[in-house]
Amino acid sequence: MAAPRIGVFICHCGTNIGGIVDVPEVVDYAKKLPYVVHAEANLYTCSEEGISAIKEAIKEYDLNRVVVASCTPRTHQPLFRNACADAGLNPYLFEFVNIREHCSWIHMHDRREATEKAKELVKMGVAKARWLEAQEEFESGVYPAAMVIGGGVAGMSAALNLANQGFEVHLVEKEPELGGRLLKLNRIFTINKAPDELVDSMVKAVQGHSKIKLHMPAVVKAASGYIGNFDVSIDEDGQETSVKVGVIIVATGAQVLEPELYSYGKLDNVLTQLGLEQRLKDGKLGEFQNVVMINCVGARIPERPYCSRLCCMTAIKNAALMKEINPKAQVYVLHRDLMTYGVEFEEYYRKAREAGVRFIRYTLSNPPQVMGAKRVEAVKVYDELMDMEVELSCNLLVLATPLIPNADNEELSKMLKVPIGDGGFFLEAHVKLRPVEFAMDGIYVAGSCRWPADIKESIAQGYAAASEAAIPLRQGAVRVEAITATVDPKTCKGCGTCVLVCPFDAIELKESKIKGLEGKIVSEVNAALCKGCGLCAAACPNRAIQQRGFTDMQLLSMVNALSGKR
Amino acid sequence: MPDIKEVQTEFKPKILAFCCNWCAYAGADLAGVSRFQMPTNVRVIRVMCSGRVPPELVIRALANGLDGVMILGCHPGDCHYSEGNYLTRRRAHVLKRLLSYIGIEPERFQLRWVSAAEGAKFSAVVKEATDKITALGPNRWVDKK
Numbered sequence: 001m002a003a004p005r006i007g008v009f010i011c012h013c014g015t016n017i018g019g020i021v022d023v024p025e026v027v028d029y030a031k032k033l034p035y036v037v038h039a040e041a042n043l044y045t046c047s048e049e050g051i052s053a054i055k056e057a058i059k060e061y062d063l064n065r066v067v068v069a070s071c072t073p074r075t076h077q078p079l080f081r082n083a084c085a086d087a088g089l090n091p092y093l094f095e096f097v098n099i100r101e102h103c104s105w106i107h108m109h110d111r112r113e114a115t116e117k118a119k120e121l122v123k124m125g126v127a128k129a130r131w132l133e134a135q136e137e138f139e140s141g142v143y144p145a146a147m148v149i150g151g152g153v154a155g156m157s158a159a160l161n162l163a164n165q166g167f168e169v170h171l172v173e174k175e176p177e178l179g180g181r182l183l184k185l186n187r188i189f190t191i192n193k194a195p196d197e198l199v200d201s202m203v204k205a206v207q208g209h210s211k212i213k214l215h216m217p218a219v220v221k222a223a224s225g226y227i228g229n230f231d232v233s234i235d236e237d238g239q240e241t242s243v244k245v246g247v248i249i250v251a252t253g254a255q256v257l258e259p260e261l262y263s264y265g266k267l268d269n270v271l272t273q274l275g276l277e278q279r280l281k282d283g284k285l286g287e288f289q290n291v292v293m294i295n296c297v298g299a300r301i302p303e304r305p306y307c308s309r310l311c312c313m314t315a316i317k318n319a320a321l322m323k324e325i326n327p328k329a330q331v332y333v334l335h336r337d338l339m340t341y342g343v344e345f346e347e348y349y350r351k352a353r354e355a356g357v358r359f360i361r362y363t364l365s366n367p368p369q370v371m372g373a374k375r376v377e378a379v380k381v382y383d384e385l386m387d388m389e390v391e392l393s394c395n396l397l398v399l400a401t402p403l404i405p406n407a408d409n410e411e412l413s414k415m416l417k418v419p420i421g422d423g424g425f426f427l428e429a430h431v432k433l434r435p436v437e438f439a440m441d442g443i444y445v446a447g448s449c450r451w452p453a454d455i456k457e458s459i460a461q462g463y464a465a466a467s468e469a470a471i472p473l474r475q476g477a478v479r480v481e482a483i484t485a486t487v488d489p490k491t492c493k494g495c496g497t498c499v500l501v502c503p504f505d506a507i508e509l510k511e512s513k514i515k516g517l518e519g520k521i522v523s524e525v526n527a528a529l530c531k532g533c534g535l536c537a538a539a540c541p542n543r544a545i546q547q548r549g550f551t552d553m554q555l556l557s558m559v560n561a562l563s564g565k566r
Numbered sequence: 567m568p569d570i571k572e573v574q575t576e577f578k579p580k581i582l583a584f585c586c587n588w589c590a591y592a593g594a595d596l597a598g599v600s601r602f603q604m605p606t607n608v609r610v611i612r613v614m615c616s617g618r619v620p621p622e623l624v625i626r627a628l629a630n631g632l633d634g635v636m637i638l639g640c641h642p643g644d645c646h647y648s649e650g651n652y653l654t655r656r657r658a659h660v661l662k663r664l665l666s667y668i669g670i671e672p673e674r675f676q677l678r679w680v681s682a683a684e685g686a687k688f689s690a691v692v693k694e695a696t697d698k699i700t701a702l703g704p705n706r707w708v709d710k711k
């Protein structure tokens with residue numbers, strides 16, 4: 001092996017890092033570290049300029065190791081590895097040091113200490129880089145079929161998109177009917193039409209599609225495997241079937257909060273917006289005079305801090321409709337803030353005002369009060385803008401409550417090994433950069449199971465997830481990160497500990513065929529099955545099994561660098 | 567007036583945290599994205615799974631003089647590789663006993679679960695560990711040898 005020649009690139013990330021960490025000082029420090037032959041600062045290492053700086057330096061300084069100290073490997077590792085590969089350096093001779101998420105962003109008030117920490121993190125990265133080795137990735141096949149879980153608009157859009165591209169799709173719907181939440185809605189903003197037309201056309205397309213296999217009513221019972229190769233078992237009407245797919249899209253939607261506020265469930269003229277839509281749809285609303293709607297019921301409170309995004313528009317929609325049905329009715333919407341994002345939405349709101357819907361702003365510290373013993377008769381509210389309390393006559397109270405996560409999200413999250421975030425909705429790989437993918441390769445997310453989304457957004461996310469999922473399906477193979485385990489047959493004693501701890505049955509004891517070791521029982525790793533967890537490497541009593549990219553020597557050298565030992 | 571001598575010898579523990587790629591490292595990233603401010607004492611080494619960390623490495627780090635070592639992984643049941651963190655949990659138990667046997671305070675080693683969504687928990691864990699180890703004082707094991 002040629003002597004290590006390490007190049008270190010330290011990113012200012014604009015002011016994200018450079019505003020806190022003294023980058024020039026870190027560069028000077030890096031220059032003095034063992035085997036470092038070049039160190040430089042970049043304004044943005046991930047920019048075109050930064051990337052070409054890496055490529056040029058590899059040539060100019062004959063670098064055989066590259067260390068970038070910037071953001072997180074979870075988003076940017078592939079970019080820098082590719083830069084190395086472009087310059088003819090094996091991409092596994094690259095090491096990432098995180099000095100943004102793990103340093104400048106969390107130590108904004110202590111520049112000195114942040115700089116010291118950045119130096120130490122770079123030192124650790126350089127220490128590991130010295131022991132990096134070139135690796136070859138290998139390919140693993142992708143089974144050309146997809147599973148979509150959830151048959152709402154998001155799920156149906158994703159399924160149709162993939163099926164129209166020619167892929168086989170298994171669509172799993174829990175209820176006996178496709179359509180999800182839309183089946184319960186009366187009419188939809190901003191077009192003011194019943195959702196039936198939209199739902200019917202989608203359902204027909206799904207049911208008539210030769211590439212879509214509908215499992216309904218059915219739920220996922222168990223799942224195992226990895227991108228390209230998932231085994232999913234489904235319970236379909238009491239019968240278990242097992243399906244093989246290459247990718248999975250989660251589109252299971254959300255529920256509507258049933259509040260314990262404003263006499264809901266106690267007085268019978270109190271409904272949720274959803275309840276109101278159902279009655280309107282079924283023609284069961286009956287006569288009404290004065291309507292009061294309250295927004296943000298159970299939302300944007302300390303226990304549930306998020307905005308459900310749809311409720312303002314839903315309230316405006318239904319308030320205007322009440323005015324349309326009974327122009328003599330007084331219709332009030334009591335709101336905290338009105339979220340009418342988007343040009344169309346603001347216009348929709350203006351029209352509701354013009355139609356005579358009144359809007360009153362209340363505050364969380366002074367919420368509306370419901371008056372009446374058997375039925376709601378009035379609502380008292382402190383009008384913030386007028387600075388006075390008003391009493392509104394009311395014979396129909398409608399509460400806008402947020403979408404909340406499905407109860408079985410947690411179960412599904414454990415089954416598929418995908419995370420759920422704060423509040424219980426599914427969590428994508430990156431809020432900005434990877435909106436419809438999970439961190440787990442080959443699994444995608446769309447629609448309101450991720451976050452409250454309206455129909456248009458849910459459809460768009462369904463398409464987005466489908467197009468991401470189509471990439472591995474179309475390529476037919478995925479490259480597997482070369483972080484799999486390797487055995488040194490000379491040191492292996494054939495004890496079988498690694499075989500026991502491997503969760504993927506990727507290791508077997510076999511007679512060695514290597515010259516000089518013929519007949520010796522040693523462990524053998526099946527790289528196609530190895531997922532690169534490194535459990536075997538930690539368990540081996542002889543240190544005969546190593547994980548590429550995370551070898552004992554690499555980890556130890558980082559520990560030693562941190563503790564000031566060579 | 568603060569005692570000058572005391573200020574000079576203010577103890578700033580150095581703590582190492584092994585974080586699994588899928589949960590704890592992601593949680594640490596989220597803490598950063600959320601700008602949660604925390605003590606500067608903890609340095610992270612990324613491993614793919616908490617179960618990758620051999621106990622010898624933890625002992626080596628402490629024997630080298632680091633004041634504390636943590637392993638942070640996915641919550642039980644959430645390990646990306648199904649069962650890696652169960653191994654970690656079992657090892658941690660034995661490791662603590664081994665540490666006290668060789669004369670290192672077992673509190674210097676900690677195992678914690680941090681999910682990808684728990685940026686706030688990550689920063690709480692960092693604070694808690696820093697406080698705990700600061701209270702414990704410097705790791706004197708090296709000097710004792």
Ligand SMILES: Cc1cc2nc3c(=O)[nH]c(=O)nc-3n(C[C@H](O)[C@H](O)[C@H](O)COP(=O)(O)OP(=O)(O)OC[C@H]3O[C@@H](n4cnc5c(N)ncnc54)[C@H](O)[C@@H]3O)c2cc1C
Pocket residue numbers: 149150151152153154155172173174175177178179180181182185187188189190218219220251252253254256273274277310314317406408412446447448449453454455456458
């Ligand atoms: C009162 C109210 C009014 C609204 N009004 C409008 C409006 O006017 N305009 C607008 O654009 N949007 C409106 N919305 C929002 C709209 O309902 C959503 O945008 C849309 O339903 C999201 O679609 P989805 O596919 O993500 O989820 P859903 O429609 O909830 O569909 C999810 C599907 O997944 C299935 N499922 C759940 N769990 C599982 C499982 N474990 N296995 C298999 N299947 C499962 C469900 O049965 C369901 O069929 C409103 C919402 C509410 C609550």
Ligand code: FES
Pocket residue numbers: 586587588589590614615616617639640644645646647650651
């Ligand atoms: S991947 Fe996090 S503990 Fe195994």
